Amino acid sequence: MIRAGFLILAATFAAFSARAEEATVAVAANFLTTAETLAAAYEAATGDRIVLAHGSTGRLYAQIANGAPFDVFLAADAARPAALEEAGRSAARQTYALGQLVLVARTPLDDPAEAMTGRTVALADPAVAPYGVAAVEVLQRIGATPGALVHGDSVGQVAALFTTGNAEMAFLAASQLPLLGDDIQAARFDGLYAPIVQDAVLLDRGTENAVARGFFDYLAGPAAAEMIRAAGYGVPE
Amino acid sequence: MTGVWPAVLISVNLALATTLILIVLSLPLAWWLATTRSPLRTVVEALTTLPLVLPPTVLGFYLLILFSPETALGAFWVRLTGETLAFSFTGLLLASCLYSLPFAVQPLQTAFASSGMGAMQAARSLGATRSDAFRSIALPLARRGLLSAAVLSFAHTLGEFGVVLMVGGNIPGRTRVISIEIFTAVETLDYRTAHMLSGGLLAFSFAVLLILYALNGRAARTLG
Structure with missing residues (x-):
């Protein structure tokens, strides 16, 4: 025992x-x-x-x-x-x-600034997420005027806001692209944001x-x- | 200091609007639940209690899908207003109404069930119409339940976090409520703001519950 x-x-x-x-x-x-x-x-x-x-x-x-x-x-x-x-x-x-920042959408992105005009764009909260900081920098540099900017807690939540269709466009990490499936347009902004x-x-x-x-x-x-x-x-x- | 006021304002607006809508919806629903003999009763009762046991993430996930412009409701809303339900005050209001529903229905249902039936029948037999009897007998007798329902709906909506985080989009001045503001403040190690809002919410919630229980205690004594 x-x-x-x-x-x-x-x-x-x-x-x-x-x-x-x-x-x-x-x-x-x-x-x-x-x-x-x-x-x-x-x-x-x-x-x-x-x-x-x-x-x-x-x-x-x-x-x-x-x-x-x-x-x-x-x-x-x-x-x-x-x-x-x-x-x-x-x-x-x-x-x-x-990190590589990308903008994703289901519609053409030849001119990202124009494509964002009046649309709902999701990005990670710049207060806590570096990809959000980079996204804000890009928005300013290219002079985009989205209809609404919505914040996700991290790029993970931003991806969910985009894939459920609630946000029309989203700033994500390039590494997330495979998760989004086909028919996704992506634009890169090399040199437009601090590395x-x-x-x-x-x-x-x-x-x-x-x-x-x-x-x-x-x-x-x-x-x-x-x-x-x-x-x-x-x-x- | 000015930084926290937009969040406080949105939270209070949201809680007030939710409470109003919920009381209007819950009065007939609770009355029906308290008085009906329909076999549907248990099903409806279980449905209205669901938000109490489900994690907010379940509600948030389904709402996110429901609000999407690809669904009928989402598309209808975009056509109507030009904006999506997600990330809007209306979307938060809808979410809050679902989320706080049991807190409005249950106190009313209990109040209707425990009072009023005998007096209602007496009034009816003396010739009062149904709605007349409801207004002058059942409703006053259930006023403790009404008070509890209103206060709990308000306080519970003020404390909402998970659902808002998932469908709100955390937009300053539009959907960033107190609880999200606290979350962000803690994440950015801004403990001054976190203390201010958390302390305020704690004191407010305690005061509200204290007043509610004090009033209920007095009402119980006067009603015997």
Whole structure:
């Protein structure tokens, strides 16, 4: 009886120690599908587990500032990772991707500014989402006058507003295009917005976690770079 | 300071309009539920209680699909007003009415069921018409229920978050209500604004419930 109890106890501890072989990664919404691909490849190669939590960069940043249990943070900008570094919360920082902004619609987009006139255009909330900041910059540069601008919490929600047909056009990350299906027109605005430099941070909580460090280093490797480029991002040289 | 007032104004407008509409709709519905012997009663009762148990995301998801200009309702609305139901005050109003429906119907139904029937029949036998008896007997007897329904609808709409986040489009001055403003303030670490709005909402909600229970207690004593 006591022996059986001991075995159960041992099994429980084994289960717990197995659970320690994982890292929790906070991912900006634009990078979620790409991060899923990367995590699956990493898991297959190492047998470790990567848990992904996603949201707008601003929301995740606020959660980390309040002690959220994340080991790695894949932001959609460089400003918030830099702020974490300044606050002593970052053990390492690197640029893992260069974001590409796209405007999508179901109607022709040869002249984006004209196409947006009087239409409902969705973008990520610039207060918390770097892709929203870039979208606002583009709107100003090309002098577009949409009928209404609506904010999603992140590019993920913006995609939902667009695919359900509630928003006629939307500013998204190029990596989201495959999710939208066929018959979608997309316009790019290279050079019309400040580069979306997406930085990754190995957080203080993840310093002791071999899986977290392993995944963080894996991001900078050639295999990851290829997947990131294939998903529609630029990769730092 | 000026930054938070548009959100407060929208929230209060939304809550007031929702409460008015819900009271008008709920009075006949609650009366019917309290008095009918129709076999449909249980079905309607279950339907009106649904928003109470469903996560706001379910309501938000279906509304987003319903509001789309590709559906009959969405297309009709765009033809009528030139704007989509999603991202508009009207859309939020519709969502709030669904979301807060049980909070208006249930207190009224309970009030109608527990009072009025005997007195109504007495009034009818003395020659009062049906609507006359309803207005002068049932309604006054159910005034506690009416007060509860109004206050709970108002407060519940003020506290709405998930549905508005999904169908509102978070537009400052149009659909950005208090709860969304708090969400954004917390996300941008603007705790001053978050404290101001959260504290205000907390104090207001407590005061409203305190007054409601105080009035109900007194009404219970005077009615015996």
